[in-house]
């Protein structure tokens with residue numbers, strides 16, 4: 001079982017990212033859970049959302065305390081949130097950043113293995129909007145290999161209708177451009 | 183020693199204690215509660231209908247001449263009609279007199 | 280054909296209500312029930328569901344509308360949580376006393392004060408003595424299956440009682456997970472059209488809800504009590520038929536590795552899945568632990584629960600509600616009285632868990648399981664303990 005935690009700000013689509021990941025996994029025939037950090041939602045405030053993906057039926061309703069993977073939608077969160085909190089040994093942090101891994105480590109002291117992509121740039125160029133939730137899914141799938149990128153196609157189409165193609169394009173481009181540390 | 187039970191078996195009650203017979207409350211006799219009963223002086227009556235409106239037990243029935251007559255099956259002798267009549271046409275009379 | 284879907288449990292629950300061809304929905308939104316009624320109102324508004332959606336001004340009005348609608352012979356649904364249940368509770372007694380087969384989903388939430396929108400079973404416990412049938416779901420699949428079961432049982436001519444299906448707020452209601460949703464033809468096979476035994480009809484007038492004088496009130500309550508007890512047989516029969524048709528079998532008490540267990544945990548609701556994971560881990564570690572999960576809360580499945588736990592030496596009973604009686608939680612109280620009736624004396628501890636959204640983890644279950652064994656060895660007095668409390 002893989003446990004994933006998304007960090008974003010209210011309104012950036014962290015919850016949608018979690019949902020789409022779970023829906024894609026379910027479509028692939030896997031088992032999955034997606035849930036927000038339950039409570040009132042406030043635009044701009046740091047928020048989290050969670051996903052479990054498994055080959056077997058998932059029999060737990062615990063919160064996710066020790067994720068295998070953390071996805072950070074907004075680079076500014078690194079200053080106010082410890083995104084590595086609880087991350088498992090050998091875990092992976094997937095980051096939206098325009099910086100290099102070395103720069104990031106120097107500035108933030110991140111220790112985990114990193115996968116980085118300039119999702120804001122991709123989103124702006126592809127969708128003309130700085131909304132990185134679907135873009136970062138491309139990075140997540142590239143970095144984690146939990147399922148093929150095609151699995152996202154139908155959940156994104158169902159969710160976004162007329163703007164699905166742009167979201168998919170951003171997602172595919174992020175998949176190509178994500179750098180994963182060895 | 184005495185014991186108190188119900189008026190029928192729980193098995194005989196309708197679903198949800200519903201009552202199937204429409205208007206069954208009409209059988210409830212309140213006419214044996216009174217010690218005084220109202221008598222109307224139709225000479226004085228101006229047919230305003232207040233006795234009919236104020237009576238809590240639907241005792242008054244309008245007759246063909248437009249006067250209001252009592253159905254004593256329901257009259258409990260409360261005296262409201264006599265109190266409300268604007269021309270004092272209703273007198274309360276002792277039962278048995 | 281039934282299909283496997285990935286969906287938020289609330290949305291799937293609303294889809295199930297729609298598949299049940301409900302006639303009237305009267306509801307007032309309250310967190311965490313909101314998504315259920317929002318989705319139903321959408322289905323009605325966009326023409327996918329031919330039903331009357333009554334957007335009332337309060338939960339008291341919601342249940343009042345439901346009473347009128349069910350009395351007129353319509354298949355009727357509502358949903359609420361917590362304070363909303365508190366406000367409608369006056370009418371909930373009436374719905375049951377009038378024997379109206381309304382179905383309600385309660386997205387379980389704590390009660391104020393302090394204000395909490397998060398999960399526990401306080402609202403379920405507030406509704407426990409209203410004379411409704413109550414079932415409890417552990418996951419999304421069970422929520423939708425129990426909705427079909429609820430209509431089927433409620434409207435059965437041998438039952439005619441309202442039914443609450445309980446699902447944990449947020450933990451279940453807001454979870455996206457895979458479920459298998461029946462199609463219309465399958466639902467129709469399981470759920471016949473509602474044929475009311477009595478209904479308000481101007482052509483054949485009756486009185487519902489007359490005064491119950493002392494000469495008849497006791498008999499009325501006996502009739503209600505007998506109906507609730509008699510519903511057990513129909514509840515299990517309807518689960519059996521559901522299983523025969525669709526392959527998923529449900530029971531008043533579900534057991535997990537209890538056969539030879541020396542210690543048995545007793546749970547209700549979505550914590551049961553986490554508890555199963557804990558049981559697996561403890562079994563792998565050589566500890567003799569099993570789990571009994573209460574699916575039918577009202578009428579209480581005394582026989583089934585006793586059968587499930589009677590071989591155990593120690594019991595850890597979990598209540599996700601604090602009833603503030605200074606004695607024990609509501610599930611524990613039922614179990615203790617059942618044990619007394621049968622002269623059974625296992626060692627038992629009651630744990631109050633997961634109040635107002637506090638998480639209950641695998642680690643917690645292991646500690647409660649080990650804790651009850653240790654307390655029994657020590658000869659500690661039996662009682663209740665609220666877990667995860669910061670002193």
Ligand code: SF4
Pocket residue numbers: 219220236237238239240241242252256257258259260261262263264
């Ligand atoms: S005395 Fe009272 S009950 Fe009798 S007719 Fe007058 S108002 Fe009605």
Ligand code: SF4
Pocket residue numbers: 222226227228229230231232233234250266267268269270271272
């Ligand atoms: S209230 Fe008096 S005046 Fe009026 S209708 Fe009755 S008896 Fe006649």
